Amino acid sequence: MPVAPKRMPFFEHIAELRKRLIVVVVTVVVLALGLYTWGWQIFDFVLRPVQSALELAGAEKLNILGPFATFTLRFKVATYAAIVVASPIIIWQVMAFFLPALKPKEQRYVVPTFGTMVALFIGGIAFCYIVVAPTAFEWMVAQAGGNSVQVLPDAALWFQAVLLLLFAFGLGFQLPVIVFYLMIFNIVPYNKLRANWRYAYVIIVTTAAIATPDWSPVTMGALAAALIVLYEGSMLLARIVLSRRIGEQKRREAIMAAGGDPDEIDALDA
Structure with a gap:
């Protein structure tokens, strides 16, 4: 993707920002529409690490409340998945916008930095998905104590919780x-x-x-x-x-x- 020229007037910077935002939005929208078909498969994949926690809660399936919640949840799943898939493009657009402010000697760090940021983001998500999420959710479900409290897992809330945790590790890395x-x-x-x-x-x-x-x-x-x-x-x-x-x-x-x-x-x- 092209990088902005070195020096531009203020309004050209605004136009450049607008162009890069359009690229990001269009990419996410197109990917979300394409991934909607596989919404439930993606949902099952994201929730796989917390399956043991669901079994501990005695829930064979997650609950969906309301007639419109099925479409809403499926569309959210597709949108979040699109953001993850498009994350390399998003990171590159941000870096390319700020690139003209750097000196030529500093610009040589851009491509290695881009690759490193993408690798660390994916590594953080993978670390959370494989190592942290299963233990964390088992611990949280166990806090119910098996007394008079019953855990009723809501599909949307559990998906958002897992996703927030994955993004926290991806960004933290x-x-x-x-x-x-x-x-x-x-x-x-x-x-x-x-x-x-x-x-x-x-x-x-x-x-x-x-x-x-x-x-x-x-x-x-x-x-x-x-x-x-x-x-x-x-x-x-x-x-x-x-x-x-x-x-x-x-x-x-x-x-x-x-x-x-x-x-x-x-x-x-x-």
């Missing part, structure tokens, strides 16, 4: 990208983040508590643990990149001190 660029662009120096790791961990745990829709210790703990691992991974990667940058700076200074060829310096900047 974007943390390494944010941390990486905070250090690469020297917004927050690496040494400062490394020295204040305790504060960083507190922020991560707080973010996990806010991001998880159920606030249960199972989901908060799983998301916080995963984010801490990803945070440390982004710190390691940033350290490698910054070390290379320092090495390039030293070579550049050595070339300049020796009265070297300017083309050699330009080659280092490329």
Whole structure:
């Protein structure tokens, strides 16, 4: 997909934003209409991780209340599925809109960042789907205690709950990208983040508590643990990149001190 030109007047920026929003909306609408046919298959797939929780609640099937709820739920399923399928296009449109504001040297990070964000989003959803959701929903159903309270699973509410949890993990897994660029662009120096790791961990745990829709210790703990691992991974990667940058700076200074060829310096900047 084309990327916007480098410099544009304000109204051209608005037109560019409008064009990219249209691409996103049309993509989601077309996909939603196409996926409506497989709405119930997608619904069953999304709810598969919580099947054990449903059995624990003694529910063979989920409940739909109201005559219009079947169509509404099926259409919502198709729309949410369309957003997930279109997420690479959505992420790219957002990045391509902001790309002209970056310097040429900074623009080389765009494609790797795009791939990383998509991979992390999918990885977060997969981690929640396979590892977290089954245990989390079993724990929540077990809170009924088997006393005078009976769990009556509503199809729409359970689907939304699972979906919110999946999206929370998908979005939460974007943390390494944010941390990486905070250090690469020297917004927050690496040494400062490394020295204040305790504060960083507190922020991560707080973010996990806010991001998880159920606030249960199972989901908060799983998301916080995963984010801490990803945070440390982004710190390691940033350290490698910054070390290379320092090495390039030293070579550049050595070339300049020796009265070297300017083309050699330009080659280092490329």
